[in-house]
Amino acid sequence: MARLLSLIRYYNELSIFLLFFIICLLLIAIPSRFKLDHIKRFNRYILSPVQMTTVYLASIHDMEEQIDSLRSENARLALELSKSRDLRRENDRLKKLLEFIEESGVGFLPARIVSISLNEPLTTVLIDKGSADGISPYSPLMTTEGLVGKVLEADKHTSLVELFTHPQFRASAVVPSKGEMGIVRSAGSTLLLTGLSANTKINEGDRVVTSGMGGVYPEGIPIGEVVEVTEDEIGIEKVAKVLPYISLSSLFEVAVLLDEAYLDSDTTKLRRAQGSLMWLWDEGNVEERK
Amino acid sequence: MISRKRTVALIFLLLLCQLVIRRKISYVNGSTGQVLGPDFLLLSVVFAGLGRGVVWGVVTGFFIGLVQDSFAPMYFGMNALIKVMAGFVSGRVGARVFLHTSSIVFFLIVGLKYLNDLLCFMFGYMDGYRNPASQLLFFSPGSALYTSITGLILFWIMVYLNETPGRRHK
Numbered sequence: 001m002a003r004l005l006s007l008i009r010y011y012n013e014l015s016i017f018l019l020f021f022i023i024c025l026l027l028i029a030i031p032s033r034f035k036l037d038h039i040k041r042f043n044r045y046i047l048s049p050v051q052m053t054t055v056y057l058a059s060i061h062d063m064e065e066q067i068d069s070l071r072s073e074n075a076r077l078a079l080e081l082s083k084s085r086d087l088r089r090e091n092d093r094l095k096k097l098l099e100f101i102e103e104s105g106v107g108f109l110p111a112r113i114v115s116i117s118l119n120e121p122l123t124t125v126l127i128d129k130g131s132a133d134g135i136s137p138y139s140p141l142m143t144t145e146g147l148v149g150k151v152l153e154a155d156k157h158t159s160l161v162e163l164f165t166h167p168q169f170r171a172s173a174v175v176p177s178k179g180e181m182g183i184v185r186s187a188g189s190t191l192l193l194t195g196l197s198a199n200t201k202i203n204e205g206d207r208v209v210t211s212g213m214g215g216v217y218p219e220g221i222p223i224g225e226v227v228e229v230t231e232d233e234i235g236i237e238k239v240a241k242v243l244p245y246i247s248l249s250s251l252f253e254v255a256v257l258l259d260e261a262y263l264d265s266d267t268t269k270l271r272r273a274q275g276s277l278m279w280l281w282d283e284g285n286v287e288e289r290k
Numbered sequence: 291m292i293s294r295k296r297t298v299a300l301i302f303l304l305l306l307c308q309l310v311i312r313r314k315i316s317y318v319n320g321s322t323g324q325v326l327g328p329d330f331l332l333l334s335v336v337f338a339g340l341g342r343g344v345v346w347g348v349v350t351g352f353f354i355g356l357v358q359d360s361f362a363p364m365y366f367g368m369n370a371l372i373k374v375m376a377g378f379v380s381g382r383v384g385a386r387v388f389l390h391t392s393s394i395v396f397f398l399i400v401g402l403k404y405l406n407d408l409l410c411f412m413f414g415y416m417d418g419y420r421n422p423a424s425q426l427l428f429f430s431p432g433s434a435l436y437t438s439i440t441g442l443i444l445f446w447i448m449v450y451l452n453e454t455p456g457r458r459h460k
Contacts, residue, residue, distance in 0.1 A: 013343070013378075016345050017344060020351075023352070023370075024352070025367070026367070027359075027370065028366070030366075030367075040360040040366065041360075044361065054309040
């Protein structure tokens with residue numbers, strides 16, 4: 001009996017299969033002139049909302065992917081642009097420094113700052129030129145803007161530089177417009193011009209340059225601009241607060257004045273503490289560099 | 291045997307997979323337009339046949355095939371015919387074998403997918419669309435493998451959920 005039921009069920013299933021199989025064959029065999037297109041269209045019409053929804057969902061996913069990809073592309077391009085700007089700025093700076101060195105006609109050596117001290121405020125830096133390049137201790141450093149400092153220690157290929165912010169920084173200075181001299185020393189991020197007489201005529205806005213009297217810095221290197229004149233603690237002399245021309249945050253390259261350059265009187269116009277570099281910062285030259 | 295509701299849910303789930311995620315997980319040859327991906331439509335027919343028997347397999351295959359035909363440029367009824375055959379074979383296999391072995395599911399799907407492609411390409415070749423030899427040699431094996439692996443994963447999930455797609459012949 002069970003075998004019979006199984007057989008019936010098998011033939012039942014087989015008959016259903018054969019029925020659908022024949023229907024399919026008929027559908028395939030029906031010539032195209034009978035136009036089954038409306039069945040296709042009906043199926044598509046029924047399915048189109050589902051398809052539209054799924055396509056829409058898929059497109060949202062695609063859009064999210066595109067947005068992600070565009071975001072990363074944007075970040076990459078921004079980085080490229082930033083790099084390109086940095087390179088252009090560096091190029092401009094180097095060009096300006098080289099022009100400055102060339103037109104000076106003296107033994108300047110361009111050097112790059114490779115490391116800064118970890119102390120705050122920034123008082124010393126390391127440059128990529130050393131004794132092998134002709135640098136010795138006390139060699140003055142400057143940029144097209146003005147005085148940077150001097151070399152403290154010269155190793156073979158690097159040198160430690162004392163910046164004008166160093167507590168031990170001292171430079172003999174003069175205010176050319178008034179003919180008054182003093183000593184410039186560090187006061188944090190600014191400088192102080194000390195040793196001025198009580199009846200000094202120095203005013204705000206006066207330019208302060210090296211005097212060449214200290215024996216380290218040649219005459220005429222711009223230091224900064226007077227922003228305030230006050231009396232000292234005792235009241236005997238006056239002190240001028242000087243805002244340096246150099247911004248340490250944008251200091252990347254410097255020009256080092258080599259020793260032999262301004263000791264050799266045959267090839268240069270300079271001699272330590274005797275020659276003057278003031279002409280390098282004449283208005284005409286500064287304008288030309290700009 | 292899978293319950294009727296779950297079989298219907300499974301078929302809908304697989305249809306949805308075909309519509310939504312198939313393109314995402316398929317390799318598309320840009321120059322020829324060939325798609326190497328899992329055939330969720332065939333899987334829905336196979337699992338309907340395995341889970342509910344021949345009648346379910348055949349009927350599901352017929353309607354899914356007709357829907358497929360509505361979007362195919364070839365003979366109307368061709369996909370329905372192929373899917374009806376797939377449904378029948380799956381139903382018979384499901385009735386004969388107690389399907390707790392992955393290898394049976396794997397080889398069943400590989401075989402049906404290959405048969406599916408063979409018939410499709412033959413009909414397509416008659417219409418001048420594709421060259422069946424290159425399709426069967428280069429694309430069908432990958433597609434069959436992809437479909438069967440997907441089917442296996444589905445099978446394992448169903449076993450994990452205490453469903454048995456297949457029943458012992460009594």
